[in-house]
Amino acid sequence: MIRLSVYYPQTEGATFDHDYYRTTHVPLCISTWGLDSAEIDKGVDGPYVAAVHFKFESPEAMNAAMGLPGTGDVLADVANYTNITPVLQTSEVID
Amino acid sequence: MIRLSVYYPQTEGATFDHDYYRTTHVPLCISTWGLDSAEIDKGVDGPYVAAVHFKFESPEAMNAAMGLPGTGDVLADVANYTNITPVLQTSEVID
Numbered sequence: 598m599i600r601l602s603v604y605y606p607q608t609e610g611a612t613f614d615h616d617y618y619r620t621t622h623v624p625l626c627i628s629t630w631g632l633d634s635a636e637i638d639k640g641v642d643g644p645y646v647a648a649v650h651f652k653f654e655s656p657e658a659m660n661a662a663m664g665l666p667g668t669g670d671v672l673a674d675v676a677n678y679t680n681i682t683p684v685l686q687t688s689e690v691i692d
Numbered sequence: 693m694i695r696l697s698v699y700y701p702q703t704e705g706a707t708f709d710h711d712y713y714r715t716t717h718v719p720l721c722i723s724t725w726g727l728d729s730a731e732i733d734k735g736v737d738g739p740y741v742a743a744v745h746f747k748f749e750s751p752e753a754m755n756a757a758m759g760l761p762g763t764g765d766v767l768a769d770v771a772n773y774t775n776i777t778p779v780l781q782t783s784e785v786i787d
Binding site for chain 2: 599600602615619636637638639640641642643644645647648650656684685686687688689690691
């Protein structure tokens with residue numbers, strides 16, 4: 598299982614619309630990539646103001662999802678809720 | 693629900709024993725803090741070589757766990773698997 602985590606670092610002048618993220622952006626990701634769910638973090642303490650964690654069955658499934666035409670719409674939507682440049686991490690989930 | 697994530701940044705000269713982390717350190721965290729489970733990440737691509745995510749019922753439950761005497765043993769065990777200074781993030785898990 599592969600986790601794709603997207604982190605939004607707290608930076609000077611950073612804006613982040615948590616409501617839009619939860620109600621619009623992450624659901625768009627889920628529907629675009631055909632996922633069951635995602636986990637959203639609203640930062641309390643630490644370097645990140647927000648994050649999201651998606652799980653894919655394999656690296657190939659993740660790469661296939663990223664290559665879908667709808668991924669362009671997902672990326673274009675980022676400007677609607679934040680001016681932060683996100684940080685991406687992919688990891689193998691260890692049992 | 694509160695997520696406590698611990699991130700290990702990839703740095704010059706960094707060492708990290710993933711086996712010890714999975715078989716010894718994270719189980720020690722789980723037993724010390726009375727948790728059901730944790731999710732371990734082995735970094736594939738991105739800024740972190742490894743991470744772990746714990747969930748607590750509330751900020752108060754997390755603070756109580758951190759205040760337990762066994763937390764000292766958890767922290768002292770870090771030197772047994774890595775020379776990386778971890779980054780901590782606490783977040784509210786959004787449904």
